[in-house]
Amino acid sequence: MAPAEVKALLFDVFGTTVDWRSGVTRAGEELERRKGEDLRGVDWAAFADAWRAEYRPSMDRVMRGEIPWTNLDGLHRASLEALLRRFGISELSEEEKEFLVCAWHRLDPWPDVVEGLRRLRRRYIVAPLSNGNVALLTDMARRAGLPWDLILSAEWVRRYKPDPATYLLLPRLFSLRPGQAMMVAAHPDDLHGARRAGLRTAFVPRPLEFGPGGPTQPAEGPFDVVAEDFVELAERLGA
Template identity: 50%
Template sequence: MGIDPTNPTGIKAFVFDVFGTVVDWRSGVAREAQPFLNRHAPDLDVSEFVDAWRREYSPAMEEVRSGRRPYVRLDVLHRENLVKVLAHFGIAGACEPEIDELNLAWHRLDPWPDAVDALHRLKRRFIIAPLSNGNIRLMVDIAKRGGLPWDAVLGAEVVRAYKPSPRVYSETAEILAIAPRELCLVAAHNNDLAAARRVGLSTAFVRRPTEHGPHQTSDLKADEAWDFVVDDLHELATQLGCAR
């Protein structure tokens, strides 16, 4: 078969990292955490609290990736990490329902300003789906809140493994019944893209220089020559010929 002149890239589907790439997790979790801290730790800076919670993210998943722990969904890890952070800051007065409710902060995140309209543009020509470490219900709740127009919900819970484990990427291509090169990962994180490229996926880096706040030092630029390097998702859609 020859190259489709309307799609010279050969890409058939785009999958997206979600936390940081599609949604602004830091501002959303801070918004949700502030009333909780007002009650239990009014002198604690909310950004410090949120960043401490996020720092537990990768170590918790590594316990699963390493095989030291069976797969559990991210909601479970987030709650365990929250309990650790509460203990770290000496916050002892919260009841269990309050902790459960705060853990749902990750379900109520808002998209970056460009995300929804750009995803609609891409959806007209390509399959689009999340490829997130977030579990299915978490992804569904975020999508419903923000109007994210996914064709499917894919990611860690579907394959029961966490990125950057190679099979998260390779099994996603298999689920979609396409070759790895026909699947493009879109992410604001160079390490995610590097793992995807190692199993043959196409790659797109989108800059999110404030994901970690105003003093971010990581992922400010593309570390490799990814297939696409863009400043926002609209630029990606334009490069792919997706009309506004």
Template identity: 50%
Template structure:
């Protein structure tokens, strides 16, 4: 059996919270009120699809580090243009951008995290910035011990600094930390830098209907159906 880690580092968007459903619901309410005729699901997906390209410029050295709120706001301008939405004020755009601060957790997330917290340090290892993670946690009741990840490391996953600086901030070796994620590529990067890995299946992260499984494709230390299952496997 794999030795247990001392800390669990969590991907957040898609692993802990439902970005797709949360944003779609908010956009659907807005489009009903304003008569936009826009699908909330399509809007959410278009916004998210600009996420990786925006970070890629920073990873590649084409732009200095800026926090994710800035990238989301820039990407929002593009999505609004693409959907032909031109009736929002600057203040309204700023408030919509903060939808990323108020994403809803998956049903098992809060209970499962509290069980895991009984035995492990719980930390974010997300590309989300500190204020975003704090606001999300306070609203949703996510029991993090500490907010780590991109803004602390000044690097976006899957850059090595995002993982190793998070471990170092806890005065832990990489092997004393376990990356928990619903994304195989995130886990592959973490594993390559010496972290333990736990895959959690989130079907609705990849398919709005939750009908398409995304199997674990790596030799991960733990594979779980959800956080409750992970807590069972880790004797919490």
């Protein structure tokens, strides 16, 4: 059970709250239907996996100072160019490239998410704490009906997770101690970063994040709470 002093829950988004792989794959398939023969034979699920694999390296380049601060939309756009070459995709218009980049704004939540968040919101402040930029997270929330109390993003502090400044954003804004906030994620490395910053942690596995038969994230704790999904998390946290 969560310690009684926890007042706020912060949620990782990509993979924990929403299914990025299906959404990006769907966007590629829609573009293929529009363009026809030009895009026949592209493995869009593999394309989504490859795009996601660029996520951490691109943020690390920002954090090392190799490139100036760039939000996630900008990093996705830069990664896309290399991916198009790798997958032999040419002749996309700027509008079509933008359609693919904005697929990350149009991701669906896992089936338990909206109900779980609504229940948790009765007792706790609930907010995303994502490396996604504010516009991306806002578009996603409006489309998917995610009932956040506010949108928190690494963009506010211009530091990507696991930099401590990201995890301490909500405690700073609400004058809370770090231990009064709990990070919820399907990725142990994210939770370890939160724990180092003084936050409580909750692990919610998402075995289908990388598709059926894909790699899974083992529950390598210690975590304060482990729950099967957001509904069970609400039950465990008394909401």
